[in-house]
């Protein structure tokens with residue numbers, strides 16, 4: 001090939017090249033500029049040939065270019081020649097763009113020439129940037145996950161861990177890289193290394209492995225629920241495990257706490273009532289003897305009322321601490337109600353049980369200090385013996401509790417389980433339960449006993465008296481079951497029931513055109529101090545459309561005594577409504593007659609025991625005095641329990657207003673007494 005032909009070939013090749021090819025001379029003057037360079041820089045060839053190559057550079061490079069070239073020609077090391085690098089080019093329109101420049105040197109006819117090959121990087125860089133941005137986005141998503149994310153290689157070494165991972169285990173990201181996960185994590189069965197290694201070994205996809213793991217690094221102790229999966233990268237990279245973990249420590253702690261609270265009293269840390277007997281069954285050893293103590297700290301409620309719940313809790317916690325530390329033998333403690341503890345401990349015989357009870361009572365009764373004041377718990381202790389009293393643990397608990405009640409009722413520090421007392425208690429509980437049902441099913445009847453005007457012999461009104469036939473125990477006197485009801489919330493329930501039945505009777509009498517009756521209802525002590533009572537009665541009058549004068553309340557002298565100290569607001573309320581109030585069983589409550597002037601009541605009912613004694617000189621004098629004083633205070637007087645004509649005559653002569661008793665009429669079913677038709 002001839003030289004001229006060779007020259008043509010080169011120029012054709014140069015023109016065909018995709019990259020810009022520019023030649024310059026020693027002075028930096030452009031001597032060649034191919035078509036690709038024209039497209040790249042926006043200049044036509046004839047515009048740049050003969051110009052300094054600086055016109056193709058941004059100002060900050062152009063400024064130094066002559067200097068660089070000069071230095072190179074004088075022997076300084078090349079910065080760009082023979083080395084490709086990324087630089088910025090300057091377009092004719094002044095804009096700059098990235099390009100990859102490699103420069104070669106050629107000696108031609110004794111002159112040094114430089115050939116620059118410029119590859120446009122604009123779109124390449126854009127792709128790189130997009131890739132970078134995409135990676136950044138994914139990284140952000142992974143890093144901001146609350147979940148723990150990691151990758152493990154086939155040796156179970158961490159190759160990736162996100163921010164949550166380092167945060168939960170408390171180790172910096174870089175320190176985590178390369179360490180085996182199994183060195184900072186362990187599961188309860190120590191299966192983690194085996195299960196994870198297995199995922200690499202099998203050629204099949206084993207799906208996911210789920211495992212709860214405790215992270216041990218830096219005492220993190222976090223419990224993490226991990227799910228691992230093998231991932232194949234697609235190219236020649238070896239497979240890895242990808243793990244997603246959720247920190248369930250708090251969740252587990254909450255579940256544990258809930259379980260604890262289900263079986264423990266939060267104040268003392270003792271087992272609660274539900275959990276105690278099961279725990280007891282697991283705790284006792286066959287063949288040994290035990291004493292179960294039921295300790296009733298009855299003062300506790302009063303302390304709480306006086307000093308507040310917080311102080312009450314502090315005392316209970318202190319009492320529990322004393323029990324836990326103060327006993328000289330193994331024991332299992334429980335708190336079965338707000339003021340009752342139970343303690344089971346091994347004993348050889350009854351004497352030892354007794355000394356244990358003494359120990360407990362002494363420990364608990366030592367003074368407690370609240371707000372600088374010393375308070376004491378008044379404790380009684382019931383003792384049941386295992387297996388002497390029973391082997392059934394639930395029954396044993398009942399027996400110890402009944403023994404504690406026995407002790408309290410008899411003012412003793414402690415008492416052993418007594419089958420007779422227990423039977424009484426059981427009967428009482430039976431009554432309580434039965435009564436509740438009887439009220440709910442309206443199985444309690446209301447009988448009425450008339451009160452007669454002693455001067456005219458006419459009926460003045462009636463007293464409502466409840467009658468109940470217990471399914472097992474037969475007819476039970478209200479004198480027996482009312483006090484039982486009164487001890488619980490049943491008293492209020494019973495009173496409301498009777499009040500409602502009586503309101504129905506009055507309304508029905510009026511509806512049937514009978515004379516409007518006046519009916520007195522007995523109200524239990526506890527209920528009378530409840531302000532809701534007057535609201536209940538107000539609603540009742542409204543609902544049944546009955547006049548207030550037709551309803552009276554009987555309260556015992558004891559309540560009246562109590563009321564002097566507490567509130568008379570209920571009395572005021574009732575009075576405003578127009579409801580009359582009588583004092584029942586007057587004379588039995590040791591109130592002095594001088595109290596009468598403070599009382600806002602309408603009637604006194606002299607108790608039967610005074611009427612029984614009426615025919616004696618002493619009895620007559622007493623009753624006469626009561627009547628005189630009552631009259632002086634403008635109170636109506638009723639004599640209860642008149643059984644003979646003589647008693648009725650004497651009372652009438654004494655100007656006693658009303659009389660009630662078997663002599664006149666026994667209590668009888670209300671419909672019969674009022675002559676109501678069905």
Ligand code: C2E
Nearest residue numbers: 465466478479482498522523524641642643661662663667
């Ligand atoms: P109380 O209110 O003093 O009622 C008078 C009691 O004496 C009634 O007994 C009555 O049947 C009885 N009685 C009346 N006349 C005579 C008589 O001539 N001789 C004798 N031996 N007894 C007579 P009961 O019905 O057994 O009631 C006893 C107590 O139970 C009542 O005494 C009252 O405190 C209470 N009670 C009765 N019903 C109710 C009620 O509905 N609610 C409340 N809270 N207590 C009631």
Ligand code: MG
Nearest residue numbers: 463522554584
């Ligand atoms: Mg009464």
Ligand code: MG
Nearest residue numbers: 584585607640
């Ligand atoms: Mg009475």
